[in-house]
Amino acid sequence: MANEFQPLQGMSDIYAPEIYLWRMMEERARAVFNAYGYDELRTPSLEKLSVFKRSIGDTTDxxxxxxxxxKPSKHELALRPEGTAGTIRHLAGRGEEGLNARVFYIAPMFRYERPQAGRKRQFHQVGVEATGEANPLADAECIAMQKNLLDAWGLTGSKIQISTRGEPSDRKPVAEGLRAALRPFENELCEDCQRRIDENVLRVIDCKNESCGKIVDQIPSAIEFMSPASRDYLDQVVEALSAMDIEVTVNPKLIRGLDYYVHTVWEISHSALGAQDALAGGGRYEIALGKKGIPGVGFAIGFERAIMALNACGITGEQFAPDGGIWLVSLGEAALKENMKLARELRAKGIRCGMELEAKSMKAQMRKASRSGANTVVIRGDEELEKGIAVVKDMAEGSQQEISLEEFVRDA
RNA sequence: GUGAUUGUAGCUCAGUUGGUUAGAGCGCCUGGUUGUGGCCCAGGAGGUCGGGGGUUCGAGUCCCCUCGUUCACCCCA
Known part of the structure; x- marks a missing residue:
């Protein structure tokens, strides 16, 4: 395709029939969130760069x-790479009520990366944030709601993995403990991990390199270096989930990169996705903005990845296409004008109604009607106009009958 | 940022060791008796072979650059 008609690299136009799947997902997401008492929040796509630096962490990739x-003028700005930072920026501005809020968003996110399967530069996420002090039940409810949503979409075969980052005070002992445990194996680790051991030990834990994995299996997990309170917190989350019959796997090797996470973190993966198999993630966080720290828990689901998984489940956009509606066939100029009026009436009733706007052969009009997916075709020519009737054809059956126009409009 | 892969009609792809007006299937349009779709038949429209440079008598086919696609790494949804 010619370049000038293509969107930017890593960005896509979304159109029918796939758009029908998007709409279904958005509608059901709103319904599920409503059931949990969440309200929608729409924040700007553009924020001050500092909003992201402070919350996500300026050492993260x-x-x-x-x-x-x-930097268009005074402030350095950035397109949001995720939804939590902006949401918390908003909630922090609402004072006390922002500290106990439940909101959701459905919005595009932007990340300047090389595209690959399930990775776009503009991608879309549906996410929620529930602010409030750390509470295992809040985390469990958040995961339950997320599972609820995936079920509502009809997604099957996804797996929830859960772990904990512990409290901020656990970070040092965890990092030091892991480093000490890894040192003896340092020379056997891959190049990246040898660098990561000092830069970001946690990343060694989820290295995909096979030999690194074997070494990691031999050393204690990060959780083992955490305080009893942190470990107890995770146990409570898992317990609450099992009470709700939600299956999760505790995976101490699960690492989530954003700095703001504390305690519970989780990821939902699906085998249909390829190398980037996480379609959703979430976690508890503590985000410092100004003088206050906002505690909360939230999740995000990637639309593009969820769609790949749904497609693998046999769920596609076509299945959510709008009703085929009615197609008007006009024979002659007079009928053409009359059908314009008829179409207006039908459309006012919310019926999808199409017609050819120029005089064409009946065959051409029928062909178009058929391809439009219309269930019903109304044929009108001079004869019908004179009698005040319409020939109504059922496209699936192939049968047709004459009925009065008045009656047809009334029952449509 | 790194490493691969690929780029020919709306879509899926053929195009032999570089050689005359670039093909197929599907789709689209128009016909096949006067007012009837989906099947069948016939005809038709549609391509600066992603773009730019180079080699050559001659390039869709070779070389270089560039812009995209797809996939993987880093990292993340």
């Missing part, structure tokens, strides 16, 4: 190298 940022 997302902030360091994946943001679309620029």
């Amino acid at each position: 997302v902030v360091k190298k994946e943001m679309y940022s620029f």
Whole structure:
């Protein structure tokens, strides 16, 4: 395809029939969130760069190298790479009520990365945030709601993995403990991990390199270096989930990169996705904005990845296409004008109604009607106009009958 | 940022060791008796072979650059 008609690299136009799937997902998401008492929040796509730097962490790759940022005037700005930072920025501004809020968003996110399967530069997430002090039940409810949503979409075969990052005070002992445990194996680790051991030990834990994995299996998990309170917190989350019959796997090797996470973190993966098999993630966080720290828990689901998984489940956009509606066939100029009026009446009733706007052969009009997916075709020519009737054809059956126009409009 | 892969009609793809007006299937349009779709038949429209440079008598086919696609790494949804 010619370049000038293509969207930017890593960005896509979304159109029928796939758009029908998007709409279904959005509608059901709103319904599920409503059932849990969440309200929708729409924040701007563009924020001050500092909003993201402070909350996501300015050493993370997302902030360091994946943001679309620029400085049009006084402030340095950035397109949001995720939804939590902006949401918390908003809630923090609402004072006390922002500390006990439940909101959701459905919005595009932007990350300047090389595209690959399930990874776009503009991608879409549906996410929620529930602010409030750390509480295992809040985390469990959040996961339950997320599962609820995936079920509502008809997604099967996804797996929830859960772990904990512990409290902020656990970070040092965890990092030091892991480093000490890894040192003896340092030379056997891959190049990346040898660098990561000092830079970001946690990343060694989820290295995909096979030999690194074997070493990691031999050393204690990060959780084992945490305080009893942190471990107890995770146990309570898992217990609450099992009470709700939600299956999760505790995976201490699960690492989530954003700095703001504390305690519970989780990821939902699906085998249909390829190398990037996580379609959703979530966790508890503590985000410092100004003088206050906002505690909360939330999740995000990637639309594009969820769609790949849904497609693998045999769920596609076609299945959610609108009703085929009615097609009007006009024979002659007079009928054409009369059908314009008829179409207006039908459309006012919310019926999908199409017609050819120029005089064409009946065959051409029928062909178009058929391809439009219309269930019903109304044929009118001079004869019908004179008698005040319409020939109504059922496209699936192939049968047709004459009925009075008045009656047809009334029953349509 | 790194490493691969691929780029020919709306879509899926053929195009032999570089050689005359670039093909197929599907789709689209128009016909096949006067007012009837989906099947069948016939005809037709539609391509600066992603773009730019180079080699050559001659390039869709070779070389270089560039822009995209797809996939993987880093990282993340």
